[in-house]
Amino acid sequence: MTVDTRPHTTVGRTWLELPDDHPFGIQTLPYGAFTTSAGDTRVGVRIGDQVLDLTAASARLDPAHAALFAAGTLDRLLAAGPDAWTRTRATLTDWLTDPTRRKDLEPLLVAVDEATMVLPFTVADYVDFYASEHHATNLGNLFRPGQPPLPPNWKHLPIGYHGRAGTVVVSGTPVIRPQGQRRTPDGDVVFGPSARLDIEAELGFVVGTPSTLGRPVDLAAFPEHVFGVCLVNDWSARDIQAWEYAPLGPFLGKSFATSAAPWIVPLAALEAARVAPPARHPRPLPYLDDTDADPWGLDIRLEVSLNGHVVSRPPFASMYWTAAQQLAHMTINGASLRTGDLFASGTISGPQATERGSFIELTWAGNEPLQLPDGSTRTFLEDHDEVMITATAPGPGGTTLGLGEVRGRIAPTHGSD
Structure with missing residues (x-):
């Protein structure tokens, strides 16, 4: 398998209107896992000072990705390999820079300070x-x-x-x-x-x-x-x-x-x-x-x-x-x-x-x-x-x-x- 290792990060503006110098702008998009007030665990991606609930967002907008986040950890995404990593990052970049997605995604944002973060993957060795x-x-x-x-x-x-x-x-x-x-x-x-x-x-x-x-x-x-x-x-x-x-x-x-x-x-x-x-x-x-x-x-x-x-x-x-x-x-x-x-x-x-x-x-x-x-x-x-x-x-x-x-x-x- 040939893996494309070229950069896939796009610098652009999100519909969240973040400052240009924010360290968690569209250029970063780190993944994590957090618990909600209901007690279940969700996969999230950080954008600015908020976390987008990927478990909910993928179920609603992208059934092809939903299985990767349904378990509330990064384990499935990790195992999916480089092609899936690239596609997922490109999808998230599109979602967060396309203003037509705002209506669907804004209700799924959680303030970082309100998210209880957990270890996002199962440590093997x-x-x-x-x-x-x-x-x-x-x-x-x-x-x-x-x-x-x-x-x-x-x-x-x-x-x-x-x-x-x-x-x-x-x-x-x-x-x-x-x-x-x-x-x-x-x-x-x-x-x-x-x-x-x-x-x-x-x-x-x-x-x-x-x-x-x-x-x-x-x-x-x-x-x-x-x-x-x-x-x-x-x-x-x-x-x-x-x-x-x-x-x-x-x-x-x-x-x-x-x-x-x-x-x-x-x-x-x-x-x-x-x-x-x-x-x-x-x-x-x-x-x-x-x-x-x-x-x-x-x-x-x-x-x-x-x-x-x-x-x-x-x-x-x-x-x-x-x-x-x-x-x-x-x-x-x-x-x-x-x-x-x-x-x-x-x-x-x-x-x-x-x-x-x-x-x-x-x-x-x-x-x-x-x-x-x-x-x-x-x-x-x-x-x-x-x-x-x-x-x-x-x-x-x-x-x-x-x-x-x-x-x-x-x-x-x-x-x-």
Whole structure:
């Protein structure tokens, strides 16, 4: 099958009369799922500060699409593949720019603030990568002073690990402080709540089209399988992780919660945000070598806030390994893809101190506390702290795309105050 991967985003005016600079104009059209006052779940597409109920709209206006949204999740649309994704986006663009549709669709709009967003797809598998050279170098300098900061394999392959799909939660879900074993500075092994709870500002990639077991997915096939992107906060208990990770890697220090934004921005919307990734040395092996391929670096700019104060602005364009390379590596051994697979970029950190995507970097492992505008300081997260990650990207014709937000508030460990 030949898939048309050319941009399908039209810049135009909708009958909603949005400002030209609105990040959720016709150029974005992200998908999500929400519950209504009646308690049922609907698929929606965001336009401006409203959500169009696609479950109701397709049933009324387009029976051919109705089955894709009838179940109230994106699962069927994801599985339908690239041709269906393109047709659906074109249909929605027509609906929202054709003033004759206003009478039919306006009653099906719900204010964003009145929609209770839910996780929009069933997460099949979850994989987290470690793709930022700046982040990996910072952690290497922190934990292995006097040694090369990057392990020998880091520039040869995208390092990753399998997480727990069942603990991926939608933005706004409280994050309960995890408990576990940790080692004290005196060398004692104790059990209790994590004292070094952290964030990881990341970008997630949502798989639609599955692949066959035993058949790797090559770089060029990335847009045939990946539907879109969402913001991710892969919470991390650094003290639990530090004690448990050798020799097999992250486990309980990572598996307690991963927050995902409710809006999935289609790859088609990101065409104007595509940029060349950083230069790679040494040149990757052939299955990862994108030197002569279409670039899949993305000019996405994140912003991390703690209790309403901006503490970092990580740039995704600086990521060493692209999502296309991550997907190729993830399947090179013959591992298959399933509809609803979610793989995340790993912590996004830039070269500047103000561009670090985790508190362990921002505070240099707690040795340089953050000074917040309200007079308080932080090394790691305290109970009742709230972290919000937002992002934007350039769109066609000088527009801006919004990726929404991923938000989480720290709740005390069960049984504590």
